Each structure stands twice: as structure tokens, then as C-alpha cells.
Amino acid sequence: MKYTPAKPPLTGETLASLSERLHAQGEPAFRAKQILDWVYKKRVRTWDGMTNLSKPLRTWLDATFELIPAALVLNKQSEDVTDKLLLELGDRSLIETVIIRAPQEGVGLDASRKTICISTQVGCAMGCVFCASGLAGLKRDLNAGEIVAQLLHVCYREDERSPRARPELVSFDNIVVMGMGEPLANYDALIRALTIVNADWGLGFGARRITISTSGLVPKILQLAEEQLGFRLAISLHGATDEVREKIMPVNKAYPLAKLIPAVRTFSEKHGRMVTLEFILIEEINDSLPQAEKLRDIARDLHAHVNLIPYNTVEGLPWKRPSITRQERFADILRDARISVTLRREKGHDIDAACGQLRLKTEKDRELTIAG
Incomplete structure (x- = not known):
């Protein structure tokens, strides 16, 4: 639509x-x-x-013109360091934007570093079996203005909590394009939005602090490699072999690892930047030690950082996260090979912070209200 x-x-x-x-x-x-x-x-x-x-x-x-094409519906704060903004667009579609704080000693939570996770689509068409964003399919792409508006809403929120030292400063430190949707499937709007965010007449936010995540659209990765602005790249890998990846990510059928890995290498060589491999750990799906060994080999080949993410439970889906012991054993395979690795601890579970959860819950509540 x-x-x-x-x-x-x-x-x-x-x-x-x-x-x-x-x-x-x-x-x-x-x-x-x-x-x-x-x-x-x-x-x-x-x-x-x-x-x-x-x-x-x-x-x-x-x-x-519409000045701001999104309205704040809900701001849910977790018990840890995560806020989720639920925004309503002109057609009443809902999207999510997440503020993730990294507490820093001596400065307080409000003044600590903040990473903002933004969405690029209403829903998602990629069909990853573990993800809430695609449960209702793809409704539509966001336009560039709707993508940019998410960051302005973050600024409004954060300016009230911690006034800016100078007017030209934004109210956050990093942007990750890892919210609802497949960013590279909405390529033109994404690049236009990030150009506005980067420009000195826009938010003046450095391209090196912007990471674009993709499930693996190889032609678009190669196109992104040709962009002048040096954005960072993260690959939603989630499976270290085609056999495992195809079970949970349909995109792997079109772009298997034999196509994906060379494209990622091309991007890395063009921009001289370390890419990140995102790997959600799902119990008895991709958390085996042989998967860890295959992931180690891929990361070593690409000189990549690995971000291990224990699965965030999604209502209606059967998947679970591995035990902490199993998570650590998986991570140790990478650490022992001196791979740069982060084992992320759960954030925002109490506010449905996994992509798409809060939107789906709110839409269901709307339907019940109308039906009632």
C-alpha cells in the first residue's frame, strides 16, 4: 500500500x-x-x-507542508535504560522509535550516551520467523520526512530531560537503523532521510555515527558501498550456515552466504570500516557450538565485530533465549579466537522493546475497542 x-x-x-x-x-x-x-x-x-x-x-x-508528520502516542519507559516512543502517522499507521541509554559513571542517566533505533517501514515483508515487526506483514514504506521526524521527537523528549549545551547539538550520540522494516528495501527514502540528518542545515549528525542494518539484500549493499556518505553497516546474520539461516530468514534463499559475504567484504573494503554481524541467539535453533565456530570463521574472514543478542520473547511466537551458561559458551568460542564480540544483556523487555511488539499490542487494543 x-x-x-x-x-x-x-x-x-x-x-x-x-x-x-x-x-x-x-x-x-x-x-x-x-x-x-x-x-x-x-x-x-x-x-x-x-x-x-x-x-x-x-x-x-x-x-x-506538514510540519511534523508524526504524533507521539505513547512513551513507555523500562525499568532499565530503555524508552520506546510509539508514533502515529497521517494515515494512523503506528511506528516505533527506541532510545537506548548507556549509563556513564558520574554524569547521571539523562546525560549518559544515547543510541536511537529508528524504523523505515510500517511492518516488514522479510518474513523472519522470530521477529514481531513482520507478523502482520508489510503495510507500507515510510517517506523520508517520517524517518527524520522520529529523530525530532527524540530531540523534543531529550531536550526536556537534559538541556543542550549549544543549540546546534542533537540530543543523542548514535543512530541505528534497526527498527521496524528492512531499511535497504526502502533505499531512496532512507538515503534522503539520512542525508537530511547528516547535513549542516539539518541535524548535522555525523555519518560515522549512523549504522544501517540489513537482513542481506545484496544488490542494495553493493549500492550502499558506492554512497559518498560513510555510514556504518550491520548485517542481521542470525545463522552461520545456509541450512540454519534459511529456516529463520527467507531472504537467504535469494541471497545465500556465498553471495552475502562477498558483498559485505566489498562494502568494508570500500569504506575501510569494521562491519557488525548481528546474531540473535535462539534456543536450539542457532545456539549450538558448531554455529559459534562457523560464525567465528565468518567474522575472522570479514574482520567483523559480532553482536550477540539473546532472544527477546515475542507474544505468539514459540522461540526462547538460551540459558546464560549457553550464551557464555557460545561467546567464548569467539572470544578465544580474539574476535571482537559483545554479548548484549536484555534491555526493555518490560516495555515490549523488541521491534514491532508495542505497535502490534496497540493495534490489537484499538481493534478490541472498535469491536466493543
Whole structure:
């Protein structure tokens, strides 16, 4: 399903595209930069807040653009360090954005480092059997403005908790494109959104602090390798052999490891950056020691970092996480080979922080309310 909003979001405009629209209205070129400064630097949320613009121009902007194409529905805070924002779009679709805090000694939780996990689609078509995002299938792609708007909502939230030292600073430290959807299946909107996020007239956020995750769309990985902006890459691997990976990730049938690994190597060599291999540990599916050994060999070949993620339980799915002992034995195979590895501990389980869970629960509640 394709969604065409009544008015395009301002957050999807580049400096060039907005300048062109304004020029057609007889406005001087510098107006575009003024407007974008109000959005990204001063964080105004209404057209009337743009006080150095004339009333006729503000009226035209209001009639032409949606200022922020997403509204905050719910902000769930976990008992650990995770917040989940549930956002509603113009067609009432729901998406999730997650704030993951890394507590730092001596600065307090609010001032600690923050990684933001953003979504690129409403739902997902990839069909990974362990994931909540795809349980209801793919509804639609997000447009660039909807992707950018997620980060503005994070800024609004975090600015209230911890005021910025300087107006040009964003309120977080890293972005991971690992939320709902397959990012590279929405390639053009993704790149446009991240270009806006990176630009000095946008959020001015460094490309090296942005990681794009993919389930393994090989042609798009190769296309991403040609992009000038040096984003980081993470591969949702989750199986170290084709036999295991095909059981849980249908994408492996089109792009098996023999195609995927060379594409990842090409990206790494082009950008000179270590890639990350994401590996969700699922009990009796991919948590065996032979899988760990195969993963070790792949990571060594690619000079990759491995992120081991014990499975987050999803209502309606049968999968479980391995015991802590089994997790550690798996990780030790990698550690003993001096592979860079992180064994992640559970975050946000009490707020349904795994991709898509909160959205699905809210949609079910909506349906029950309507039916009742």
C-alpha cells in the first residue's frame, strides 16, 4: 500500500528542494535556511513559532507542508535504560522509535550516551520467523520526512530531560537503523532521510555515527558501498550456515552466504570500516557450538565485530533465549579466537522493546475497542 499524504512533510525537504519551492513563490534563497534552522536547530513545533518569517509566508508554509508528520502516542519507559516512543502517522499507521541509554559513571542517566533505533517501514515483508515487526506483514514504506521526524521527537523528549549545551547539538550520540522494516528495501527514502540528518542545515549528525542494518539484500549493499556518505553497516546474520539461516530468514534463499559475504567484504573494503554481524541467539535453533565456530570463521574472514543478542520473547511466537551458561559458551568460542564480540544483556523487555511488539499490542487494543 502506498500512502500519499495530503501535504508533503517539511522534514522530507532538502535545502535545495525547499529553496526551489520558495523561489517559485518569489522568496529569497536565504529563507530556506531560516526555515530549516527553526525546525532542526531551534526545534519549533508550530509555524507561528518561526517569528522572523512574514505572516503570508507562514500561511503558505502551513497550506503547503506538514510540519511534523508524526504524533507521539505513547512513551513507555523500562525499568532499565530503555524508552520506546510509539508514533502515529497521517494515515494512523503506528511506528516505533527506541532510545537506548548507556549509563556513564558520574554524569547521571539523562546525560549518559544515547543510541536511537529508528524504523523505515510500517511492518516488514522479510518474513523472519522470530521477529514481531513482520507478523502482520508489510503495510507500507515510510517517506523520508517520517524517518527524520522520529529523530525530532527524540530531540523534543531529550531536550526536556537534559538541556543542550549549544543549540546546534542533537540530543543523542548514535543512530541505528534497526527498527521496524528492512531499511535497504526502502533505499531512496532512507538515503534522503539520512542525508537530511547528516547535513549542516539539518541535524548535522555525523555519518560515522549512523549504522544501517540489513537482513542481506545484496544488490542494495553493493549500492550502499558506492554512497559518498560513510555510514556504518550491520548485517542481521542470525545463522552461520545456509541450512540454519534459511529456516529463520527467507531472504537467504535469494541471497545465500556465498553471495552475502562477498558483498559485505566489498562494502568494508570500500569504506575501510569494521562491519557488525548481528546474531540473535535462539534456543536450539542457532545456539549450538558448531554455529559459534562457523560464525567465528565468518567474522575472522570479514574482520567483523559480532553482536550477540539473546532472544527477546515475542507474544505468539514459540522461540526462547538460551540459558546464560549457553550464551557464555557460545561467546567464548569467539572470544578465544580474539574476535571482537559483545554479548548484549536484555534491555526493555518490560516495555515490549523488541521491534514491532508495542505497535502490534496497540493495534490489537484499538481493534478490541472498535469491536466493543
